[in-house]
Amino acid sequence: AQSVTQLDSQVPVFEEAPVELRCNYSSSVSVYLFWYVQYPNQGLQLLLKYLSGSTLVKGINGFEAEFNKSQTSFHLRKPSVHISDTAEYFCAVSERETGGFKTIFGAGTRLFVKA
Amino acid sequence: SAVISQKPSRDICQRGTSLTIQCQVDSQVTMMFWYRQQPGQSLTLIATANQGSEATYESGFVIDKFPISRPNLTFSTLTVSNMSPEDSSIYLCSVMSGSRYGYTFGSGTRLTVV
Structure with missing residues (x-):
């Protein structure tokens, strides 16, 4: 992937409201797509991934994402957020290159869930 | 997926000193990756560390500053040498179970250089 863009650096939302975190990428080849979550003072944890097949992918903690090839997007959604979802979310794109895969991470979106 | 134990979890170091970060994986992996996450950034x-060969460094990173060891298929260390406040970051090690499964990350080392 030449670039990964997370369009929102911060997303404040009230508890139980729906949320969408946006991710767009640019690439000239087929890609694998991932969303990671980083809770405060922790490493990254894989939320979900798109490899092939159905464009709607379900992950852990009630999150899902939809791959849109024509719009080169992979937006993350959750219908009802909890306070515990407050974290940093990173979109990542992997593409095959000589010798293996190259992965690029987006700049991250900080989700802040308010009571 | 693999489980990674990374230590130390955090440290505060004096400028000019060095810190070695260790990562232990519970299974054998060919490649281990070292990432830096500067404050508020992605x-x-x-570098990428393969067992039995020198690490491959990305543009902007050099071996003298970030020497890496990979003595076997389950362990790696990253040293941050001659530290300055600009090295204050979170350092993460990672392995990949084939890109189909994404990366597994250690819990990170939060380094503060004073």
């Missing part, structure tokens, strides 16, 4: 790949 992850930047420092």
